[in-house]
Amino acid sequence: MPRLALTTNYAVAHAAKDSDVDVVAAYPITPSTPAAEKLAEFVANGEMDAEYIHVESEHSAASALVGASATGARAFTVTASQGLIYMSEVLYIASGLRLPMVLGVASRALSAPLSIWGDMHDIASLRDAGLMIYFVSSAQEAYDTVIQAFKVAEDPRVHLPAIVDYDGFVLSHVTEPVETIEREEVLKYIPKSITWNVLNPKKPISIGTVGDPDYYYEFKYQQQVAMENALKVAEEADREFERMFGRGYGIIEPYRMDDAEIAMIAYGAHAGTARVAVDKAREKGIKVGLVRLRLWRPFPSEQLKKLLEGISVVGVLDRAMALGGPLQGPVALDVGTLIATRMPDVRLVSFTIGIGQRDVRVEDLVRVAEMLDEISKGKEIPMKTIPIGLRE
Amino acid sequence: MSMTKLPGWRELPEGAVVRDVGNTETIDVSGWRVFKPVIIDEKCTRCRLCWIYCPDGAILEVVDEKARMGKRYEVDYMHCKGCGICWRECPVNAIEWVPEER
Amino acid sequence: MSLKEVGPMQEIRNHMQIPREEYIAGGHSACQGCGHFVIVRHLLKAAGPNTIVVNPTGCLEVVTTVFPYSSWRVPWIHVAFENGGAVASGVEAAIKSLQRKGVLPKDEQINVVVFAGDGGTVDIGFQSLSGMLERGHKVVYVLLDNEAYMNTGIQRSGSTPFGAWTTTTPVGKKWKGEWRVRKDMIQIAVAHHIPYAATINPAYPVDMYNKMVKALKANGPAFLHAYSPCPTGWRFDPSKTIEVARLAVLTGYWVLYEYDHGQYKVNVPVLKRKPVKEFIKLQGRFRHMTEEQVKKLQEIIDQHVEMINKLVGKQVIGPVVE
Ligand SMILES: Cc1ncc(C[n+]2csc(CCOP(=O)(O)OP(=O)(O)O)c2C)c(N)n1
Ligand code: SF4
Ligand code: SF4
Ligand code: SF4
Ligand SMILES: [Mg+2]
Numbered sequence: 001m002p003r004l005a006l007t008t009n010y011a012v013a014h015a016a017k018d019s020d021v022d023v024v025a026a027y028p029i030t031p032s033t034p035a036a037e038k039l040a041e042f043v044a045n046g047e048m049d050a051e052y053i054h055v056e057s058e059h060s061a062a063s064a065l066v067g068a069s070a071t072g073a074r075a076f077t078v079t080a081s082q083g084l085i086y087m088s089e090v091l092y093i094a095s096g097l098r099l100p101m102v103l104g105v106a107s108r109a110l111s112a113p114l115s116i117w118g119d120m121h122d123i124a125s126l127r128d129a130g131l132m133i134y135f136v137s138s139a140q141e142a143y144d145t146v147i148q149a150f151k152v153a154e155d156p157r158v159h160l161p162a163i164v165d166y167d168g169f170v171l172s173h174v175t176e177p178v179e180t181i182e183r184e185e186v187l188k189y190i191p192k193s194i195t196w197n198v199l200n201p202k203k204p205i206s207i208g209t210v211g212d213p214d215y216y217y218e219f220k221y222q223q224q225v226a227m228e229n230a231l232k233v234a235e236e237a238d239r240e241f242e243r244m245f246g247r248g249y250g251i252i253e254p255y256r257m258d259d260a261e262i263a264m265i266a267y268g269a270h271a272g273t274a275r276v277a278v279d280k281a282r283e284k285g286i287k288v289g290l291v292r293l294r295l296w297r298p299f300p301s302e303q304l305k306k307l308l309e310g311i312s313v314v315g316v317l318d319r320a321m322a323l324g325g326p327l328q329g330p331v332a333l334d335v336g337t338l339i340a341t342r343m344p345d346v347r348l349v350s351f352t353i354g355i356g357q358r359d360v361r362v363e364d365l366v367r368v369a370e371m372l373d374e375i376s377k378g379k380e381i382p383m384k385t386i387p388i389g390l391r392e
Numbered sequence: 393m394s395m396t397k398l399p400g401w402r403e404l405p406e407g408a409v410v411r412d413v414g415n416t417e418t419i420d421v422s423g424w425r426v427f428k429p430v431i432i433d434e435k436c437t438r439c440r441l442c443w444i445y446c447p448d449g450a451i452l453e454v455v456d457e458k459a460r461m462g463k464r465y466e467v468d469y470m471h472c473k474g475c476g477i478c479w480r481e482c483p484v485n486a487i488e489w490v491p492e493e494r
Numbered sequence: 495m496s497l498k499e500v501g502p503m504q505e506i507r508n509h510m511q512i513p514r515e516e517y518i519a520g521g522h523s524a525c526q527g528c529g530h531f532v533i534v535r536h537l538l539k540a541a542g543p544n545t546i547v548v549n550p551t552g553c554l555e556v557v558t559t560v561f562p563y564s565s566w567r568v569p570w571i572h573v574a575f576e577n578g579g580a581v582a583s584g585v586e587a588a589i590k591s592l593q594r595k596g597v598l599p600k601d602e603q604i605n606v607v608v609f610a611g612d613g614g615t616v617d618i619g620f621q622s623l624s625g626m627l628e629r630g631h632k633v634v635y636v637l638l639d640n641e642a643y644m645n646t647g648i649q650r651s652g653s654t655p656f657g658a659w660t661t662t663t664p665v666g667k668k669w670k671g672e673w674r675v676r677k678d679m680i681q682i683a684v685a686h687h688i689p690y691a692a693t694i695n696p697a698y699p700v701d702m703y704n705k706m707v708k709a710l711k712a713n714g715p716a717f718l719h720a721y722s723p724c725p726t727g728w729r730f731d732p733s734k735t736i737e738v739a740r741l742a743v744l745t746g747y748w749v750l751y752e753y754d755h756g757q758y759k760v761n762v763p764v765l766k767r768k769p770v771k772e773f774i775k776l777q778g779r780f781r782h783m784t785e786e787q788v789k790k791l792q793e794i795i796d797q798h799v800e801m802i803n804k805l806v807g808k809q810v811i812g813p814v815v816e
Contacts, residue, residue, distance in 0.1 A: 067584025
């Protein structure tokens with residue numbers, strides 16, 4: 001396996017190349033631009049045998065991907081922020097049409113005010129669009145996950161588009177060693193086989209019909225079932241990946257949870273920061289563990305429930321704000337639902353961190369662990385999301 | 393409501409695709425008509441214009457060796473909506489415009 | 495006259511040669527006399543079975559494909575309203591890529607055809623169309639122009655003609671129908687350096703058919719601007735769809751011309767034009783127009799005719815003769 005020094009942007013471009021993607025349609029936006037450029041470079045040099053569509057917008061990027069995927073192509077794009085929400089109309093449709101395209105998203109804040117910096121407002125806005133959403137924590141994981149995402153998306157039990165989300169700048173622009181896999185090996189893991197509905201003059205079908213009140217509900221339910229299947233298929237795909245290539249992640253990753261009494265839940269790059277904070281807090285005698293969420297949609301409820309058994313207080317570290325909601329953290333809202341419906345003895349605290357690239361320091365997260373500890377010892381639970389790093 | 397007769401979510405095709413393409417031809421739209429076109433075969437010159445202009449593909453060009461010039465034109469009354477284009481465009485008035493009786 | 499029909503993708507000499515095969519089935523729920531269907535029927539005959547249709551949201555899409563039904567006997571996809579050009583770009587790129595990799599047969603041309611409304615083309619889908627044309631995708635983009643948003647109930651678009659009533663350009667104390675001049679989509683298309691662009695009209699089926707064949711054979715994107723009378727939105731008796739379409743040509747309101755690899759040509763010369771009032775008097779949407787408005791509309795048409803005569807370098811469309 002070749003070992004390269006790659007940013008996460010380049011890692012996802014390499015993954016698309018090594019997955020033998022047939023059609024790329026991409027539009028520049030910070031911080032995902034270098035990935036779009038890298039893909040162009042691959043095609044320009046003949047290193048990647050794909051059609052590269054220089055679309056005039058992200059809306060068209062998503063639309064072209066839908067057209068390509070519906071014709072049987074393995075299709076890929078990268079975007080972020082305004083670009084992702086501009087795509088969103090079409091992404092809902094891609095899911096409804098059950099097309100297995102894959103997107104790399106270098107997550108970034110949303111305007112206004114304009115911010116080119118990282119947080120996860122963009123991806124949070126797509127939570128309910130019917131796409132699978134992976135959060136990765138390193139360039140290597142991003143590379144591996146793009147390949148896994150094709151595997152899961154194209155599985156006949158799933159047939160849904162998938163997003164591989166990586167933190168803008170913190171991951172997208174930071175160089176790490178990445179082991180890539182030869183294309184032939186990747187294609188043994190994700191063989192080219194068109195199992196979804198495609199446009200073919202030899203066998204004409206109509207794609208994108210009207211669902212009237214007699215039918216719409218059933219088709220939406222099918223998408224939900226596909227999402228539920230995706231959970232299992234994603235676990236399988238990860239295990240098979242590990243068997244073949246020696247790297248596996250699970251869809252949810254515990255850290256020092258075995259004897260933990262309180263827990264933090266984090267995702268993306270800041271899960272790494274949280275890990276360090278857990279070690280520091282442990283040194284202070286706080287029995288805290290960490291759960292890293294690798295798959296947000298579908299939500300791994302059972303897996304999370306199992307990990308949280310015996311935990312008294314859980315704090316969720318979110319990088320986006322669901323404005324006006326009962327809590328601001330979008331993942332906290334999910335965890336809150338799980339707790340409310342399945343584990344009423346656990347107490348939930350919601351935190352926001354890293355909004356608009358606000359620094360997330362280890363001390364801040366150690367302080368989070370301390371707060372959780374205090375709450376577990378009887379301190380009153382704040383009913384509001386606690387903003388970390390905000391100036392008063 | 394005929395809800396109970398409709399297929400459940402397990403039976404429906406993924407993504408609401410239609411595989412039995414062209415199946416609107418099983419739909420009877422004759423109820424749309426107020427008038428109906430009636431082709432008077434003796435007057436018909438086989439000019440084909442009614443067939444060309446019908447938006448609903450409801451003029452049939454029937455190959456029939458016994459017919460004059462080897463073919464004749466017939467109205468497919470299941471798919472004719474009674475727009476009257478054929479009647480108006482027939483250059484020799486070989487189509488009569490007859491009120492529907494129901 | 496030859497009675498022999500030809501296969502798809504071949505030009506014809508007369509209407510007897512139009513193939514019998516139907517690629518769009520009856521039983522759809524378009525209004526009586528819908529112009530879209532006269533056009534689509536024949537363009538699909540010209541394209542034949544090796545064709546993929548991309549159909550943005552609009553009347554044509556809605557009336558043909560309410561699950562579990564479809565009128566389309568060729569592969570068909572609808573994604574959204576404003577992205578016909580982009581979806582078609584993706585389909586075409588996928589065909590290229592999959593042909594190169596041997597997944598699809600290399601030597602078979604698969605036509606990619608967009609059927610989009612004026613709203614889906616001149617307004618909300620403008621950017622997507624522009625991108626598709628500029629990038630050179632081998633797609634035939636057909637604009638089915640009924641001069642308003644019909645699917646949502648007759649609202650004006652950037653293609654609504656001067657004077658026309660729509661539900662968003664109503665006739666009231668201050669407004670008297672549409673007061674602006676529509677976009678010129680052929681000139682816009684040509685400005686993208688594409689090989690082929692043409693106007694078509696269902697009252698001229700042979701011209702329409704042959705232009706589709708040329709468009710399909712063009713070495714790059716082709717744009718067909720189809721005049722598509724809508725009895726419901728224009729307020730005329732559905733039996734008059736072809737009559738209205740024909741009068742549009744005879745008044746110079748709709749000039750049948752083409753741009754073919756750098757050359758302009760008027761395909762149906764009209765030496766003596768009828769005055770536009772003969773055309774508008776058939777349609778309820780123009781009923782309110784004052785003499786002054788009619789005069790202005792006539793001027794708009796005169797200017798357009800003059801521009802086209804200049805493009806072809808001679809007076810092919812003549813003056814108005816009462
Ligand atoms: C983004 C978006 N905006 C608005 C609509 C609503 N809409 C659906 S069809 C349509 C009008 C279609 O007009 P046109 O393209 O001219 O086609 P026609 O129905 O007239 O043939 C509109 C406004 C939509 N589907 N999507
Ligand atoms: S009346 Fe209209 S729908 Fe019926 S056959 Fe004539 S043209 Fe076709
Ligand atoms: S238009 Fe009239 S004359 Fe011509 S084929 Fe039809 S019925 Fe016959
Ligand atoms: S409203 Fe007009 S365009 Fe739409 S189906 Fe009816 S006639 Fe056709
Ligand atoms: Mg319209």
